[in-house]
Amino acid sequence: MSYDRALTVFSPDGRLFQAEYAMEVVKKGAAVVGVKGSDCVVFALEKFETKKLQDSRTVKKVGAVDTHIAMAYAGLSADARVLLNKARLECQNYRLRMDSECTIEYISRYVASIQQKYTQQGGARPFGLSTLIAGFDRDHTPHLFVTDPTGSSTEWKATAIGRNSDPVIEYLEASYKPTNNIDETIDLAMKALLEVVDTGSKNIEVCVIEDGKQMKLLSDAETTACIERVEGEKKKEEEEKRKKVMQL
Amino acid sequence: MSYDRALTVFSPDGRLFQAEYAMEVVKKGAAVVGVKGSDCVVFALEKFETKKLQDSRTVKKVGAVDTHIAMAYAGLSADARVLLNKARLECQNYRLRMDSECTIEYISRYVASIQQKYTQQGGARPFGLSTLIAGFDRDHTPHLFVTDPTGSSTEWKATAIGRNSDPVIEYLEASYKPTNNIDETIDLAMKALLEVVDTGSKNIEVCVIEDGKQMKLLSDAETTACIERVEGEKKKEEEEKRKKVMQL
Amino acid sequence: MSYDRALTVFSPDGRLFQAEYAMEVVKKGAAVVGVKGSDCVVFALEKFETKKLQDSRTVKKVGAVDTHIAMAYAGLSADARVLLNKARLECQNYRLRMDSECTIEYISRYVASIQQKYTQQGGARPFGLSTLIAGFDRDHTPHLFVTDPTGSSTEWKATAIGRNSDPVIEYLEASYKPTNNIDETIDLAMKALLEVVDTGSKNIEVCVIEDGKQMKLLSDAETTACIERVEGEKKKEEEEKRKKVMQL
């Protein structure tokens, strides 16, 4: 069986092995949670332990695509930089052509179509990353998209990519409630990430995208405050659970 | 035997394996039914269960090619987006060149010829999808075409692609009657799809193309209403069958 | 032995395997009979059973190359469309360049030369079809050409391609007589096809090319009339044979 070695060949049961192997890269990447509130989109990102002397700023897994759009990713960071640059360029081109900023959906599809191209045509491997793309359209509606190495692009209220994304998504499905409170949105993203990541601001990073503002990374202090608030709530929830169990 | 690994090589009995493997992808895709009435064409589409928080709007398996043409598909959605974009561009080019909109047949053949090209020339795998292309020509006649990964393009009164398409087509052959009633056309498409899909608006989606109008996706309420109407009829039919059997 | 896998390599005994495998595709295609009369050329085409709801018009195995030239084929229909489009374009180019329509021989050689190219140069498989190309030159002489996947182009009084072509050609050789009666030409084509195809208008299609007219497909009624006439004659012939045998 060598269907998996050729870049752009179907296997007899219609699978594209190289794209699936690229998904393996994603599954090894740091976890990223994205949650869409009514007036913000929040990314909570796992920080892989950086060496003591490393400047953690340069290994951030999130970047601005345009003034109103942020992209987080799970997978190969070198590949991510390439996609990010292509997305930034397209945003600028769109402005020049259209005299207007592009929608979140437009740029998400653009990123996904680049990823698709590398699964169909020879001469290059697929991109080894999934992305979360978030921001506000001109009509002030928030959007949160996911693209993956096969080139699919889908919108979500809340989701996660990277390491252990399944339990995180389950937590989000159980806990998601629409809210127009930014803190609640941050808290949900953080709680979901804490399902699979150890607590502490050295392991977690939070990025908030609000309408008409540039994406903002919370400071360590803000992050720690959040974590404490969330930890407290989590404890309460668990105590309540325990009580309920004991009452039975 | 390795005729199947090379992209553009015939096997000794004249088969093109890669194109056949691409058909496997189609057979795993969500089922789509297309039915042509005298004044409308209807697509009934299976909705694969979306994650709870996913925006189902972004995984729709149908899109507008032009103001008067809709395309549904079964197979890889990332590939479908590529074909859909190529088809849209060709429609615009046609308008510019011809100062008129293209026929449904024209655009179907165009889509099929792109699919054929990827089965004959090296450097890229075939497209992993079949399409249903429907709309009204300028002479107000409805059309419904199917294209597949080998690049064939054929017109149908009613047909289905994707998962379990054989029993659906059998049902359509048994039940199809020409009608100029839109509801009857919708009901037939839905009944056919219900042969292989569980009932309920979260599993089914309906798209209606009428002459001179843009393609329209039924709302969940409308879909539920349809489903109830259809379920009722189906029960009646079955009861009648049972009665007939008992009368024997 | 892997001479057959490479696209453009001779085997030690000088064979081109890929071209031979493409001939296998032709041998599986629907049978087509072509007969040249003095004032018409007739194609009789086997119709593969179409699904009940399929529009049989879109699976026709014959098309107009130019106002005065028709092309029928046996093999992959997606490939055929590509060849047909190339032939149509060349006819238009010829008119522009020459201010005159091209001869049947010219366009047959053109089609064959495209087929040859795909057997000699790398990067693409041969075309999986044979064609019958027929029409009238400006001097009012009818012509009937055959091209095949190796790129050969030959003229015939009457011949057949596709499924079971050998017994059909034998029948034609035994029965062909020059005639300037269109009906006799149609009858011969139909009788030959009936050697390998079941009777009935749903299995047979007839295309007539006359000088100065566009190619014309007989209606179902006309075809049925023809079939009846032919069946009657066939019976007579067989009875006469039987009589002769009995007289012995």
Add this chain to the structure above:
Amino acid sequence: MSYDRALTVFSPDGRLFQAEYAMEVVKKGAAVVGVKGSDCVVFALEKFETKKLQDSRTVKKVGAVDTHIAMAYAGLSADARVLLNKARLECQNYRLRMDSECTIEYISRYVASIQQKYTQQGGARPFGLSTLIAGFDRDHTPHLFVTDPTGSSTEWKATAIGRNSDPVIEYLEASYKPTNNIDETIDLAMKALLEVVDTGSKNIEVCVIEDGKQMKLLSDAETTACIERVEGEKKKEEEEKRKKVMQL
């Protein structure tokens, strides 16, 4: 050992297998005899049995390259057509550039250089044919050249290519005498071909190239007349031989 599969690789003993395999194609082709007289060049060509209804005109193995040059070939006819067209184009280009017609040697080398190119560079197989190129230069001297799949180009007084060419060449070597009688030249070509081909105008074709005239194919009647004359002579020769043997 796989030196033979790669298109442009020497084997350890310095052979080019693909070119040799292409020679196998030539050895299976219909036999062609070329004889140069002082005022004509004659081709005698074996006609492979054509199907009864086939127009033998379109399977002729000889064609005009320019008004004063004819090319016959043994091997793949689809390849031959490509070479013939390239040669015709070069002749026209030469006229435009030089305001004069090219020599027979010039066009023979041109054809051979195309054949050579396909044995040295990748991406395409060699041409599967040998050619006989004949005609008169502007100085009224007749020429007869042979090119083969390796790209060699040589001039001959008389020679043969294709099926069983060895005994034919032996006959020519034994019987060739310079002559300025066209009939004697035709007779020699025919006698040589009859060494390996059954007699009769349906098996043999004769092409005569005279100075200042276009190449001319003898009619069936003329061919039959020739054959009878030749057969008579052959019988005489054999009788004389027998007598000589008996006298001993």
Add this chain to the structure above:
Amino acid sequence: MSYDRALTVFSPDGRLFQAEYAMEVVKKGAAVVGVKGSDCVVFALEKFETKKLQDSRTVKKVGAVDTHIAMAYAGLSADARVLLNKARLECQNYRLRMDSECTIEYISRYVASIQQKYTQQGGARPFGLSTLIAGFDRDHTPHLFVTDPTGSSTEWKATAIGRNSDPVIEYLEASYKPTNNIDETIDLAMKALLEVVDTGSKNIEVCVIEDGKQMKLLSDAETTACIERVEGEKKKEEEEKRKKVMQL
């Protein structure tokens, strides 16, 4: 298993073998230490023993990218020269386009993106080197970046690449203290390198980058002075350690 031989193919567990093998080249290269002070960045470089008559100037593992940027590397020097030239050219282009010098981060990402490209696209192997890129931005802040064969680019306070980099980095992590004293910065870099390199100016080379100045390589005398100072301190440290141990 041959995932490692193809240039741009993922293995089933999502690894890129060729990029990993290129890392092996880096691990065999001479060790390089980089330390960022508040007013300088220092490279301490291991000198591989040069042949006695070799001009050691031409095997230096450090070079100026621009007036304000230095690049050191570990790995293939021939590859390094290519990257260095590309980086120099980009710096000049940036000046022309922007009328300003580029930031250290900009050029580091540029170098990394070239390295990434060679891991994704076919036709060339990855670059066999890691780089340390250091300098001062226009805002007088020092920067120290590392790029590697996979195309990642990260900033560090202090780090090492090449042979035995792990113990060197451990030493740096244990000993690094922010300082605005150039000598202390040099001493730290040298002490770290001496963890894995034999003492002596023939084995060590020091490069100092200060704000607004060109990179400067210490002379042998300066280097020897440094080494003596550092050796003395190291001895003291060890004695103190021993004393502490003995006091216990």
Add this chain to the structure above:
Amino acid sequence: MSYDRALTVFSPDGRLFQAEYAMEVVKKGAAVVGVKGSDCVVFALEKFETKKLQDSRTVKKVGAVDTHIAMAYAGLSADARVLLNKARLECQNYRLRMDSECTIEYISRYVASIQQKYTQQGGARPFGLSTLIAGFDRDHTPHLFVTDPTGSSTEWKATAIGRNSDPVIEYLEASYKPTNNIDETIDLAMKALLEVVDTGSKNIEVCVIEDGKQMKLLSDAETTACIERVEGEKKKEEEEKRKKVMQL
């Protein structure tokens, strides 16, 4: 071991197999002797037996590159024609650019550089021939160069290429004396060739290049005269040898 099959790959011991295999072709070619006198250069060429009716003029192994330069070769004649044409074109280009004819060394290096290129770059096999290139520079000095399939180019007083070149070269080394007598130069070339070739003008051909004249092929009569003269001398030499032996 498959280092020999790839066109441009070194074997572990640094050999280029394809170039070596091309040398095998040369070793099978007809022998060619080149001798440089002070006022002429002479080629003596072995004539492979041509078929009786073949025009031996068209299989000559020597041709004029420019008015003052001749090229003989051993190996594939189809390849030789390609090289010869390239050399002729370069000579004309040189004249146009420089308004002067090129030197023998210039064109020899040009031919060799083409041969080298085909041993280093993919997509084509090496040229299967060695050449002897001879002529007079503008300063009236004669030159004789050899190029081979590896692309080397060297000058000789006298040498041989092709079949059995070793004993011929040995003879030349033993017998070569500088002379300004053309006949002596011819005789030496002929004697050397007769070491490995049977006597007689049908086996040998002589080409003389004199300063300011075009290359000249000796007529059969002249060649026969030469041979007789040479044969006589050879006999004398042998008799003298025998006498010397007997005197001992």
Add this chain to the structure above:
Amino acid sequence: MSYDRALTVFSPDGRLFQAEYAMEVVKKGAAVVGVKGSDCVVFALEKFETKKLQDSRTVKKVGAVDTHIAMAYAGLSADARVLLNKARLECQNYRLRMDSECTIEYISRYVASIQQKYTQQGGARPFGLSTLIAGFDRDHTPHLFVTDPTGSSTEWKATAIGRNSDPVIEYLEASYKPTNNIDETIDLAMKALLEVVDTGSKNIEVCVIEDGKQMKLLSDAETTACIERVEGEKKKEEEEKRKKVMQL
């Protein structure tokens, strides 16, 4: 293990086999010694035995790159000519662009960068040679560079490439003393070469590059004189050694 067959692939331990195999070619080449004095650079070159009649001038392993730069090499002479031509062209281009001659370092790096390119990109093998490049910069300083098939470029006081270079380099290391006496420089180069080459002007060639002069090859007489002088000195040295040993 087939990492060595692909042109541009790392082995798991980070080696480039094709570049290493190219080094094998260098190790089989004729030995070349380069020695830099303060007012000259001297190459002593081993002459491989040339055939008696070969013009040894055309197999020289040294050539002028520019008026002030000489290049000697060890390895494939056909490859060397290509590199030499490229270097010459670059020197001319540099003059045109810069209105000044390039430095020795510049052209050495240029040559090395071409060699590097052929180890990284597909489609061609590495160059099979190492070079010594020597000359004087405009500031009258002599330079001596070595480039090798991997693309490295280093400067030396004295070194050797080719056959048996290790003992030669050892001798140079033991004997090198800076000198501004040309004869001493020549003698050192010659003595070093005589370590591995038999004595005699037919085996040795000497090239002297002085500031402001063109490179000069010593005549046979001069070379013989040198050899005698050197042989004498060598004997003395050995006698002195013996005496010392005997005195012990």
